[in-house]
Amino acid sequence: MKKKIKFKNFSTIGKEEITLANKVMKSGILSGFVAGYPDGFNGGKYNQIFEKKLKSFYKCRYAIVLNSWTSGLIASVGALDINPGDEIIVTPWTMSATATAILHWNAIPVFADIEPKTFSIDPKKVKKLISKRTKAIITVDIFGHPSKLNELKKIVKNKNIKIITDAAQSPYSFYGKRLAGTQSDIGGFSLNCHKHIQTGEGGIVVTNNKLFADRIKLLRNHSEAVIERKNVKKINNLVGYNFRLGEIESAIGIEQLKKLKKIVRQKQSQAFYLSKKLKNLEGLIVPKVDKKCTHSFYTFPLVLDTNKINFTRNQLAKAIRNEGLQGFVEGYTNIHLLPMYTKKISYGSRGFPWKTFKSKIRYYKGLCPVAEKLHNETFLNFEICKFDLKKKDLDIICKKFIKIWKHLSKLNTKKFA
Numbered sequence: 001m002k003k004k005i006k007f008k009n010f011s012t013i014g015k016e017e018i019t020l021a022n023k024v025m026k027s028g029i030l031s032g033f034v035a036g037y038p039d040g041f042n043g044g045k046y047n048q049i050f051e052k053k054l055k056s057f058y059k060c061r062y063a064i065v066l067n068s069w070t071s072g073l074i075a076s077v078g079a080l081d082i083n084p085g086d087e088i089i090v091t092p093w094t095m096s097a098t099a100t101a102i103l104h105w106n107a108i109p110v111f112a113d114i115e116p117k118t119f120s121i122d123p124k125k126v127k128k129l130i131s132k133r134t135k136a137i138i139t140v141d142i143f144g145h146p147s148k149l150n151e152l153k154k155i156v157k158n159k160n161i162k163i164i165t166d167a168a169q170s171p172y173s174f175y176g177k178r179l180a181g182t183q184s185d186i187g188g189f190s191l192n193c194h195k196h197i198q199t200g201e202g203g204i205v206v207t208n209n210k211l212f213a214d215r216i217k218l219l220r221n222h223s224e225a226v227i228e229r230k231n232v233k234k235i236n237n238l239v240g241y242n243f244r245l246g247e248i249e250s251a252i253g254i255e256q257l258k259k260l261k262k263i264v265r266q267k268q269s270q271a272f273y274l275s276k277k278l279k280n281l282e283g284l285i286v287p288k289v290d291k292k293c294t295h296s297f298y299t300f301p302l303v304l305d306t307n308k309i310n311f312t313r314n315q316l317a318k319a320i321r322n323e324g325l326q327g328f329v330e331g332y333t334n335i336h337l338l339p340m341y342t343k344k345i346s347y348g349s350r351g352f353p354w355k356t357f358k359s360k361i362r363y364y365k366g367l368c369p370v371a372e373k374l375h376n377e378t379f380l381n382f383e384i385c386k387f388d389l390k391k392k393d394l395d396i397i398c399k400k401f402i403k404i405w406k407h408l409s410k411l412n413t414k415k416f417a
């Protein structure tokens with residue numbers, strides 16, 4: 001194996017973030033939250049400034065910051081007034097938290113397969129899975145590409161089914177003229193340390209619905225403690241959490257938000273450069289961006305057309321590693337095949353919603369064939385957001401990748417795999 005080729009890690013934390021975080025430190029007020037109402041219910045000065053800036057950036061009526069997007073997902077599902085045993089349709093190609101947010105309310109995740117170009121939930125599959133129990137769809141704008149929201153909206157039209165967009169990986173992607181995440185009932189973004197912009201840990205919820213915003217704010221901050229003082233009438237699902245974001249993180253977020261457009265544009269130009277250089281390799285499918293969309297390129301997803309090549313994805317990934325190239329990962333995920341679903345094991349005190357509600361929903365190999373084939377055989381992800389890539393780094397990646405591809409093509413190794 002050749003020596004690892006090291007690229008600089010991607011970090012956009014600079015003097016601006018340090019200065020504002022220091023100001024918070026000097027103030028001595030690291031959180032402004034109190035589980036009371038009205039004082040402290042909406043957090044501290046920097047929480048509120050950050051929310052105001054997010055509201056104007058995402059052009060939405062409400063922006064709510066939380067200590068992670070996982071918290072945001074749990075609160076968003078709770079805000080929809082989901083009942084135990086209700087079904088929520090979700091994609092298997094996401095981070096596990098998208099689906100476990102459903103389990104937190106004792107509801108049942110129903111996995112719909114993905115479509116192979118954007119890797120997000122396939123509206124045609126969703127349509128077939130709608131039942132009397134379906135209360136919501138959680139779609140994920142995975143890798144930075146918006147999902148097919150118009151098609152999903154058509155499916156739920158005139159039905160009492162809400163849409164949540166998990167745009168954790170797509171903080172500045174456009175779907176038509178508006179930003180991804182802002183066009184469904186509730187949307188949200190992650191601010192964890194791997195994302196385009198970060199606060200270490202953190203999350204953002206956006207919505208135009210006052211009721212949902214109110215409920216999410218309640219769930220963020222120990223709802224039960226303020227229900228009477230706030231005069232909340234409808235209290236189902238309002239067992240609260242501590243999902244509160246600190247003041248230092250909010251200060252960092254304020255500065256990070258100013259950099260978001262520039263960061264995404266940088267990732268886009270890096271991705272377009274890679275696409276331009278690699279697109280002529282016979283059998284390699286570079287990322288395609290739908291006409292009405294833009295892509296944030298959290299990752300740079302590649303697919304192998306196995307009919308056109310005589311080596312396997314795993315051979316390619318191994319050869320890339322042997323060349324010392326970092327950041328290429330074979331496959332992505334198949335959440336529906338995690339043991340907690342296939343074995344229906346208990347999770348904490350919450351029990352087994354499938355058993356309790358005599359659900360016929362099952363999880364097994366073959367349930368999502370498109371996702372499974374991509375994961376097992378044809379998908380290769382380059383973690384473009386992990387590195388601070390300069391032109392010379394992109395040239396190294398392309399040169400090595402093309403060399404390996406041509407070498408494997410000549411070897412015809414597939415029959416020995």
Ligand SMILES: Cc1ncc(COP(=O)(O)O)c(C=O)c1O
Pocket residue numbers: 068069070071094095097098140166168169189190191192202203
């Ligand atoms: C698609 C997706 N959903 C949800 C999450 C969870 O976000 P967080 O880490 O902020 O809780 C992530 C984080 O990686 C993600 O990528």
